[in-house]
Amino acid sequence: MKPTACPRFGKGVKLRHDGNGSVMLLIPEGALVLNAPAAAALELVDGTRPLVEIVAAVAARFDVTADRAGEDLSELFERLEQRGLLQ
Amino acid sequence: MNEQLRPLSLLCELTYRCNLQCPYCYNPLDLRAYRDELTTGQWRSVLQAAADLGVVQAHFSGGEPTLRSDLVPLVEAAAACGLYTNLITQGTFLDDELLDRLVDGGLNHVQISIQAPQAALADRIAGAIVHDKKADALRRVLTREVALTLNCVLHRLNHDSIEEVIDYAQRLGIRRLELANVQFYGWAYRNRVALMPTLEQVRHGEDVVAAARERLHGSMEIVYVLPDYFGDFPKPCMNGWGRQFITVTPNGYALPCPAAAGITTLAFENVRDRALGDIWRDSASFVRYRGTDWMPEPCRSCERRELDWGGCRCQAYLITGDPGVTDPACSLSPDHASIASLREETSGAEPVYRRA
Numbered sequence A: 001m002k003p004t005a006c007p008r009f010g011k012g013v014k015l016r017h018d019g020n021g022s023v024m025l026l027i028p029e030g031a032l033v034l035n036a037p038a039a040a041a042l043e044l045v046d047g048t049r050p051l052v053e054i055v056a057a058v059a060a061r062f063d064v065t066a067d068r069a070g071e072d073l074s075e076l077f078e079r080l081e082q083r084g085l086l087q
Numbered sequence B: 001m002n003e004q005l006r007p008l009s010l011l012c013e014l015t016y017r018c019n020l021q022c023p024y025c026y027n028p029l030d031l032r033a034y035r036d037e038l039t040t041g042q043w044r045s046v047l048q049a050a051a052d053l054g055v056v057q058a059h060f061s062g063g064e065p066t067l068r069s070d071l072v073p074l075v076e077a078a079a080a081c082g083l084y085t086n087l088i089t090q091g092t093f094l095d096d097e098l099l100d101r102l103v104d105g106g107l108n109h110v111q112i113s114i115q116a117p118q119a120a121l122a123d124r125i126a127g128a129i130v131h132d133k134k135a136d137a138l139r140r141v142l143t144r145e146v147a148l149t150l151n152c153v154l155h156r157l158n159h160d161s162i163e164e165v166i167d168y169a170q171r172l173g174i175r176r177l178e179l180a181n182v183q184f185y186g187w188a189y190r191n192r193v194a195l196m197p198t199l200e201q202v203r204h205g206e207d208v209v210a211a212a213r214e215r216l217h218g219s220m221e222i223v224y225v226l227p228d229y230f231g232d233f234p235k236p237c238m239n240g241w242g243r244q245f246i247t248v249t250p251n252g253y254a255l256p257c258p259a260a261a262g263i264t265t266l267a268f269e270n271v272r273d274r275a276l277g278d279i280w281r282d283s284a285s286f287v288r289y290r291g292t293d294w295m296p297e298p299c300r301s302c303e304r305r306e307l308d309w310g311g312c313r314c315q316a317y318l319i320t321g322d323p324g325v326t327d328p329a330c331s332l333s334p335d336h337a338s339i340a341s342l343r344e345e346t347s348g349a350e351p352v353y354r355r356a
Helices: A036-043 A051-062 A066-082 B040-053 B071-080 B096-104 B119-126 B131-142 B159-172 B186-190 B199-215 B276-282 B284-288 B313-320 B336-344
Strands: A014-017 A023-027 A030-034 B009-015 B057-062 B084-089 B109-114 B147-154 B176-181 B221-225 B245-248 B253-255
Touching (some): A036 A066, B040 B276, B253 B276, B276 B284
Parallel strands (some): B009 B245
Antiparallel strands (some): A014 A023, A023 A030
């Protein structure tokens, strides 16, 4: 996924917040438990915000370099895209 | 209660009625015993109770769930509880009107099954002329804002068509395909000699799936459910008894596994008599094989005990008569030889079609 791409969720993909603060990505016939940075990134997915902006926001929030956040998030977004969970 | 022991998934078997007669169905043989179905209000209470327990996904299945006239309000009720909703259907009643009402009601995902990629074979397996209707339903779902999985249960009668199933899915533009080797419970167990794939079919299937996954990487996800009787280790059935899944049968029994009603040595409890949360937490049937304390050897000291959880209790019962032993599908089970003889006990006889 290019840094300028604006990801959106595929059909049948939903973020779910639990009372205890945990966040899951609900997908067809499954659920992925997200760590805090992944949850923060996916909360910003709305089809209009570019990936580069999502990375910058997560980097600032978790006090890591944009390069480091970019690496981790690109891999996550890539994987989700390949499964059709992000477009 | 341990925080990990939170059910994540509720399977609502709304009805065992079905207009198809597939001999590979996992439903129980005594279908008539399930006719006293829960009411709409009772199902609503089950959905709310499940959501309160922490369940995140509700699966509506059967039988054929679209035969319940209250399917739409039940999907709406599940969505109102915050549950992700999944409809598992054979698709023959999924017309534009019903589909629109379901999607408007909050349906997130539909799984439609075909019996084979060729109409003649598919209709022969289904015991009804329905294949073309299913293709129409698949096309309809693809145009809606709802996710779709195409499912095909594989067995000896259609295993040689596995490549054609993948082509069929690709032609339609399916994003997610589930190729599920038949699991031998209910009608499928009764018909196992007719349905058991050959070793050649199983190996060929694995090669075809591996090649297709590579070829279609990024455009189609292929979920391949391994055959039960051909591996070295058992499936981690339900990810452990009473750990993540609850099934409620059409007449209200809460089960740790959809096939568990076949275990006649356990007494299951009914949501008409007791709250779902209580059944989940401390009914004798849910507690009996939960965790690892119940395990005999070789499971007890096995390093895989929290990977496959002893395999499947229903399978252990069907094959050995004791649900508390290691799943015979495991190569370490003292009963493993029974699996080999079941695997080899095949015949070209016609299967018995599912009927009430």
